Amino acid sequence: MNKIEVKHLAKRFKFAKKPLLNEVNFNLEENEIYGLFGENGAGKSTLMSMIADYNRPSAGQVLFDGQEVHENDEALSEIYFMNQDDMYTKKDKVSQIFSFVESMYQDYDVDLQAKLVKEFKLDINQKLNKLSTGYQSIVKIIISLCVPCKFILLDEPTLGLDARNREIFQSNLIETYSENPRTFVISTHIIDEIDRIISHVLLLQDGVIKMNGSIDEVSSKSYSVSGPAEDVNSYIDGVKVLDEEQLGRYKTVHFMDQLPDREVPASVDIEKMKLQKLLVYIMDRGEL
Structure with a gap:
C-alpha cells in the first residue's frame, strides 16, 4: 500500500x-x-x-x-x-x-x-x-x-x-x-x-x-438546525453553537457536536452543515 x-x-x-x-x-x-x-x-x-x-x-x-x-x-x-x-x-x-x-x-x-x-x-x-x-x-x-x-x-x-x-x-x-x-x-x-x-x-x-x-467524520457531527427561534433554542439547549443567523422569528444555528438526545420539535429542520460553512467559520475564528 x-x-x-x-x-x-x-x-x-x-x-x-x-x-x-x-x-x-x-x-x-x-x-x-x-x-x-x-x-x-x-x-x-x-x-x-x-x-x-x-x-x-x-x-x-x-x-x-x-x-x-x-x-x-x-x-x-x-x-x-x-x-x-x-x-x-x-x-x-x-x-x-x-x-x-x-x-x-x-x-x-x-x-x-x-x-x-x-x-x-x-x-x-x-x-x-x-x-x-x-x-x-x-x-x-x-x-x-x-x-x-x-x-x-x-x-x-x-x-x-x-x-x-x-x-x-x-x-x-x-x-x-x-x-x-x-x-x-x-x-x-x-x-x-x-x-x-x-x-x-x-x-x-x-x-x-x-x-x-x-468527510464522513466531519459531516457526522456537523449540523445546521432551523426553525422558529423559540423551538430551535429549546431543542439545542446546552449545545455549543458555532454560528447562527436569524430573520424575524426564524433562526438557523450551526454546531459541531452530537445531536441533542431529545425529541425534535415538528417545526424544526435538521440537516448536515455545509462543508464551506464549517471551514469558513474555522478560518474566520481560528478554532472550533
Missing part, C-alpha cells in the same frame, strides 16, 4: 516575521480524494510543491513509502503536481505538449486524452500562449487525469473555467477515479463544488493543519 508521509514540515522565508508553514504533519493514503483548503496565502501551493519536490522545506521531510522524495526519481515518478506556473513551453502547440508528456510516461492514457479533448472542445493545434486562462487550465487538467501516477496534486485546477467545463472536469475525475483508483489532492477556493467528490478534508491555517479527517 502506497503512502506519502509529511513529517514536521516547515517553510521559512528570509525577512518574513514568522514561518509560512510550521510543524505540518499528515499522511496521504492510497486511493483517497483529499480537499486541501485554506485562505489565500496560507501556504497550500507551497506545501504541495514541497510534497512534489519542486520546493525544499526549511525543516522536516516528505516520505513516499518510507523513503525521502527529495531527488528520488522512483518516488517522484509516482507524484504529479499540476500548478498554475508555466509548466510547459508557451510557444508550443497543445499537440506538441501532449506528445512530450506521453513520451515521458509509458502508460499515459491516450484514449482518455482524446475523450477529454473532445468533451472540452479543445483545439490542440493552438499554441498554449494563444489559449485563454481557462483553456490553459484545461490542458493541465487533461494531462493530470491521463498520467499514470499514484498521487496527483491539483493546485486550483479549475482556475478560469466556466460552469460547463468545471462540470466536465468533476465528472471525468469521478469516472477515471472509479475506473483507476489513485490519490488526488485538490486545492481550491470553490469548496461547495468539490465537497461532493472528496473523501477527506485537510484545512491549513496559521502554518499548521487545523483539520484532518474523513
Whole structure:
C-alpha cells in the first residue's frame, strides 16, 4: 500500500516575521480524494510543491513509502503536481505538449486524452500562449487525469473555467477515479463544488493543519438546525453553537457536536452543515 508521509514540515522565508508553514504533519493514503483548503496565502501551493519536490522545506521531510522524495526519481515518478506556473513551453502547440508528456510516461492514457479533448472542445493545434486562462487550465487538467501516477496534486485546477467545463472536469475525475483508483489532492477556493467528490478534508491555517479527517467524520457531527427561534433554542439547549443567523422569528444555528438526545420539535429542520460553512467559520475564528 502506497503512502506519502509529511513529517514536521516547515517553510521559512528570509525577512518574513514568522514561518509560512510550521510543524505540518499528515499522511496521504492510497486511493483517497483529499480537499486541501485554506485562505489565500496560507501556504497550500507551497506545501504541495514541497510534497512534489519542486520546493525544499526549511525543516522536516516528505516520505513516499518510507523513503525521502527529495531527488528520488522512483518516488517522484509516482507524484504529479499540476500548478498554475508555466509548466510547459508557451510557444508550443497543445499537440506538441501532449506528445512530450506521453513520451515521458509509458502508460499515459491516450484514449482518455482524446475523450477529454473532445468533451472540452479543445483545439490542440493552438499554441498554449494563444489559449485563454481557462483553456490553459484545461490542458493541465487533461494531462493530470491521463498520467499514470499514484498521487496527483491539483493546485486550483479549475482556475478560469466556466460552469460547463468545471462540470466536465468533476465528472471525468469521478469516472477515471472509479475506473483507476489513485490519490488526488485538490486545492481550491470553490469548496461547495468539490465537497461532493472528496473523501477527506485537510484545512491549513496559521502554518499548521487545523483539520484532518474523513468527510464522513466531519459531516457526522456537523449540523445546521432551523426553525422558529423559540423551538430551535429549546431543542439545542446546552449545545455549543458555532454560528447562527436569524430573520424575524426564524433562526438557523450551526454546531459541531452530537445531536441533542431529545425529541425534535415538528417545526424544526435538521440537516448536515455545509462543508464551506464549517471551514469558513474555522478560518474566520481560528478554532472550533
